[in-house]
Amino acid sequence: MTQPIAKLALEDGTVFTGLSLGAEGEVDGEVCFNTSMTGYQEILTDPSYRGQILTMTYTQIGNYGVNTEDMESSKTHMSGFIVRECSRRVSNFRANKSLDEFLKENNVVGLTGIDTRALVRRLRNSGAMKGVLSTIDLDDASLVEKARNSAGLVGRDLVKEVMPAEGSDWSEKLSPWVKMGDRNRAEKSRSELDLHVVALDFGMKWNIPRHLQDMGCKVTVMPGSSTAEEVLAQNPDAVFLSNGPGDPEPLVGPIETIRGLLGKKPIFGICLGHQLLSLACGAKTFKLKFGHRGANQPVLDVTTNKVEITSQNHGFAVEEESLPDCLEITHRNLNDNTIAGVQHKTLPAFSVQYHPEASAGPHDSEYLFERFRELVTGQRV
Numbered sequence: 001m002t003q004p005i006a007k008l009a010l011e012d013g014t015v016f017t018g019l020s021l022g023a024e025g026e027v028d029g030e031v032c033f034n035t036s037m038t039g040y041q042e043i044l045t046d047p048s049y050r051g052q053i054l055t056m057t058y059t060q061i062g063n064y065g066v067n068t069e070d071m072e073s074s075k076t077h078m079s080g081f082i083v084r085e086c087s088r089r090v091s092n093f094r095a096n097k098s099l100d101e102f103l104k105e106n107n108v109v110g111l112t113g114i115d116t117r118a119l120v121r122r123l124r125n126s127g128a129m130k131g132v133l134s135t136i137d138l139d140d141a142s143l144v145e146k147a148r149n150s151a152g153l154v155g156r157d158l159v160k161e162v163m164p165a166e167g168s169d170w171s172e173k174l175s176p177w178v179k180m181g182d183r184n185r186a187e188k189s190r191s192e193l194d195l196h197v198v199a200l201d202f203g204m205k206w207n208i209p210r211h212l213q214d215m216g217c218k219v220t221v222m223p224g225s226s227t228a229e230e231v232l233a234q235n236p237d238a239v240f241l242s243n244g245p246g247d248p249e250p251l252v253g254p255i256e257t258i259r260g261l262l263g264k265k266p267i268f269g270i271c272l273g274h275q276l277l278s279l280a281c282g283a284k285t286f287k288l289k290f291g292h293r294g295a296n297q298p299v300l301d302v303t304t305n306k307v308e309i310t311s312q313n314h315g316f317a318v319e320e321e322s323l324p325d326c327l328e329i330t331h332r333n334l335n336d337n338t339i340a341g342v343q344h345k346t347l348p349a350f351s352v353q354y355h356p357e358a359s360a361g362p363h364d365s366e367y368l369f370e371r372f373r374e375l376v377t378g379q380r381v
């Protein structure tokens with residue numbers, strides 16, 4: 001069977017022609033790139049990619065297939081997925097399907113066989129662009145027009161499309177594979193759940209509550225739209241603010257909620273959670289030229305002067321000039337010096353722009369979960 005043709009058109013008029021991968025159809029989204037060599041399953045199921053068409057810079061993707069365990073949410077949320085070459089042979093004892101099958105099942109329109117290096121150079125030089133990926137309309141001019149007219153990410157609330165409708169009690173454990181790679185890791189696990197954390201879910205990656213549980217937290221997951229009163233009614237020891245898709249500034253409800261929680265409960269935020277905490281404290285966010293997406297982004301912890309290699313996925317960041325007096329910078333991205341972490345000077349609240357839960361990526365930043373635990377236990381009367 002021959003693979004159908006698929007095309008990617010960018011708003012700047014560039015068209016890439018390749019072969020269809022995964023589902024057939026037509027999608028639009030912001031086109032961005034991720035430099036991770038592995039971890040495509042975790043990336044595909046990270047809800048923060050809602051509204052985006054992602055290209056992997058690594059040339060061959062799919063060789064270890066997809067399994068039932070490495071899921072970061074119940075399904076794929078991104079609009080489209082692009083790889084230079086999708087491995088035709090799957091070789092891993094944990095795999096139960098191929099990447100192509102997984103994309104078809106999840107209705108993700110994919111593209112393969114294009115010069116992804118040329119695409120990434122274009123995004124790197126011009127910045128992230130709106131695009132359309134199609135196996136239906138193969139007319140270049142029509143596709144470019146659709147890309148130009150598509151909604152893009154800025155100003156849209158994408159969280160409401162991915163957050164859970166209702167709350168739930170988290171029960172899934174951290175994978176034994178995580179502990180196997182790190183001999184000291186097993187000793188850090190706590191079986192007694194002696195802290196209660198409410199996790200506000202804006203499109204949360206599952207490895208975060210898995211980590212929280214592993215360090216002794218009973219996690220109650222609540223929709224990101226919950227009010228401060230609803231959160232406080234759970235009587236938690238602390239509140240966690242999750243990652244999530246899109247532009248943080250339109251999320252006025254969650255920002256209001258966080259204002260209502262500040263000073264009442266210790267707070268820890270990751271990625272979108274970091275941006276929302278900063279906005280709640282009075283900072284502004286801005287759109288990065290092409291974002292940070294990969295598993296080897298260097299970050300300096302300015303409180304310890306240690307460098308950690310981190311997993312990242314964000315297109316917006318907190319604007320340094322707008323940082324209010326009540327916040328101080330704790331971490332910096334060493335590639336472009338942008339803010340990678342903040343803490344409140346007087347209240348128990350801190351956040352990072354990157355992903356200490358890794359998945360996929362290095363485990364250097366796992367200490368932040370311990371820092372959260374220490375902050376919470378230190379606050380407990």
Ligand SMILES: NC(=O)CC[C@H](N)C(=O)O
Pocket residue numbers: 048242243244245246247248270271272273313314315316317
């Ligand atoms: N992973 C995330 O939480 C991403 C945050 C936000 N959507 C951004 O792109 O900057």
